[in-house]
Amino acid sequence: MTTPRKRSSAKNAKARNPARAPAPLGRREQNKQEKYDRIRKAAKHLFATKGFHQTTTLEIAEQADIATGTLFLYAKTKEDLLIMVFKDEMIETSRAAFENVPQSAHLLDQVMHVFNAMIAYHSEDVNLAKALISEVTPLSSNHRRTNMDTLLKVIYDGIGKIISDCQQDGKARKNIDLQLVGQTLFGIYYTALIGWLCGLTTKKEFLHRLPIMLSIAIVGIEPTTKLTRSKRVR
8 A cells, every 4th residue: 555655755756757759639629620721632633633723622621531511620722731831841841841950061051951952842842833923922811921930930940940050060150140140041041942833944944043142141241251241231
């Protein structure tokens, strides 16, 4: 029989070492997650096989084995579904790329490692990527903005971590805003990506110019750079 003192010690040990596993989802939350996963899978399959513009929300609902009304609880439009699918997949792509960044490589090569993973994702279905860009750029609803904010936070934080590691190694200046650097480098990539997907440049030109464009910004991150303001700026 366990003594009161032993029970107290066991309780304190449990408090000091809480279980790492998250609390299991309730039946309602689990059912909701299962429907969400089926919708994602159905939308991705139909977009890939039929094309985004040829796919209807009715087909997605039927493929996911849910009512159309239920589908609209998760996404109001087909365009929202596209962004929802993209957000989840790009988060997975980005996190995997950040986890495998070559630590000993130059800062430019580390950043390009991440962006190359994103480019490879878009290259799998260029037509779908073009449709995505046309919907992502305006961000015409709160639902879309929320999805993109979630994705961009992962990307900005990931780039910030790369810069932070470089700071520790003396390869980047200390007095820089990591989030702002993340936004700047991703902004360069995104602008160049749009140029390719919109037909302003070829993929070959895009891949050639992107590291050059990024290197221009990275010069301002490196510790040996002395930044000066133009005398004309007031």
